[in-house]
Amino acid sequence: MLRKFTKLGIGILLLSSTLITGGASAITNTPVADREPMNTQVKSIDGTNVLYQYGEPVPSFDTWTQEEQSRNYLSLDGKWKFAMDPNNQGMTEKWYQKDYDDSNWQQEKVPGSWDLYDTPGFGTYDGSNFGEGTAFYDGDAWFRTHFSPDDSWKNQFVKLNFLGVNYRAWVYINGHFVGEHEGGNTPFALNVSEYLQPGKDNVIAVRVHRRADFDSYTSPDAKPVTNDVELPYKPVDYWRYAGITRSVYLEATSNVNVSKILTATGDHTLTTKVVVYNHGDKKVDRQLVVDPGEQTGGKPKSQEIELNPGEVKVVSMDFDIKSASYWTPESPTLYEVTATLYKGKGEGQVSQNGIGSVDDSLSTTYGMRTIATEGSKLTLNGEQVFLKGLNWHEETAANGKSMTIEEYDTELNHVLNVNANFIRNSHYNRHPYVYDFADKHGLMVLDDVDNMWLDTKQEALQTNSYGLSRALVLSMAWNQINRPSVIMWSLQNESQIWDDQQVYRDWLSDMKSAVKSVDIQNRPVTWASGSSWDPAYDLADVIGLNEYFGYFYMKDEDLGTTLEAVHRNHPNKPILITENGTWAYAEEELKHGEPTTSGTEEWQSAKFLNHWNQVTDSNRLDYMAGYTFWVLKDYKQRLGYNQQINGISTMGLMRFDNEEPRLVYETFKNAANPFK
Known part of the structure; x- marks a missing residue:
């Protein structure tokens, strides 16, 4: 039965009777460019590595909710005009022009996933409409919106911030092209200062593209559609929601501004590195004051700085924070560091402190x-x-990838309720709120990127020319650098390791060195390998292993002896099970039965407990870093299996439609952490 193939831990699936990874030739799209479009670079400035995209330092996206009094903000969330562009008319007809007549376009909510605009029964287990609706529209679509910032926005440095657009976006303001972004799960900022018209009507147009997964979603002879430089480059078993899926906002600062604060802590010590940027055309003097925060026992420090036009500097400071408490899962104490730039005395009013x-x-x-x-x-x-x-x-039946805060709270509180202390963000970066929640609630996080199921050819392209793998891991580390909840970085999931081991090692080495170059906290690096014998495990700080013993291969009891063998091969490395799980029937009449009967909830629960007990065996705890169950909740995919239940993989602790817990929910909850 097709539903058995609900998680592709060994990289194959059945689509009706066709083995699509080998039996049907893929339709390959031509790469759109020789290099990823963000022009991602790392520049050493004053001894600190700074991430650049679009020719400027990548700013902080904490401001999506943490608004600064010295800045102007304008949320662009709400109703936008939307039109599909199946014949690629948008560019020739100039749908990006300010005066283009979009009066006959439909209105849709941003953020949102166009998959849910008009798809019958998207969130149900009824597969009778699978293949129908906007969930299966691929190619180009356009979004347009009007906004009117007031005159206070004049002579400001203005960024247009997107928290997520999937998959590729081309952005225009008042008819001017301002930038292209690739990667649906990474925030990005575009400088729109010269195109903004304060006090007037302004128009933003965004062209969004999603590659098809197949040339048909219902044919038994469907051919996969690939693009060698995209990530993922071929169909994968999660739903790649399309559209402006996360919030959009404008942010205006002084031309002389604080772009980013980097933090690293030790035993009651704090190091800050403040990235300051003079976007103006005049040389300036500023005083930078950094305050490590209330209840830390640390005192503010200041430094005079001089900035030439267009110059970026990094100011490093060390603080004693003797009153600070450690962040732990049991007591997730947070502090706030503030960096303030003061003008010289001759450039403005003098404040009470004399500057x-x-x-x-x-x-x-x-x-x-x-x-x-x-x-x-x-x-x-x-x-x-x-x-x-x-x-x-990251999805719900009601809103797809564009989850509400209430939905995030519901999902993540389930994680807390089953006594988990850890989440793996498989297989992409999350909305900033997820990291906020994890920071505040003591959830440890393995952050992940879209490097899923690459083959040797694509690994080589990413390393040697295109560079999107590198760009995404750099963005991940830079954007989440201050998060205490984020304890490890993951580089890839189940990619090809055997065809050319040197290509594979070069790809991983390139990404690991990139992450290490910007992460001043020096977090461990891992990845989710599909093999217990990964030839590059010597490069990992923590061995990450996706294992499905007794499900895809061998027997359940082979897990323990395999872990011991991996430990013998790498005695000085912790081992983390990054995936393990099994499926359960969705149909009511098939749910329950014997623990030995495949597909029953009793079988799913027993399988989990068998593997958990082997991982937590007292003889292995000296080297086991943890166990990660696949998966919190059933999830949607367009890969071709389980069409009869609407493309839903039924491996979750809970159902997809109503989050009804399965038997394994309580079994997992009652599995005691051996170190508590």
């Missing part, structure tokens, strides 16, 4: 914690930690 007026300020939260590998142990604040974790996908 000039505030030119710009930026704050970010942080936690005092350390994460490290010590031999075969993973340690948090110097103590060995065991990660009881869940994989999960």
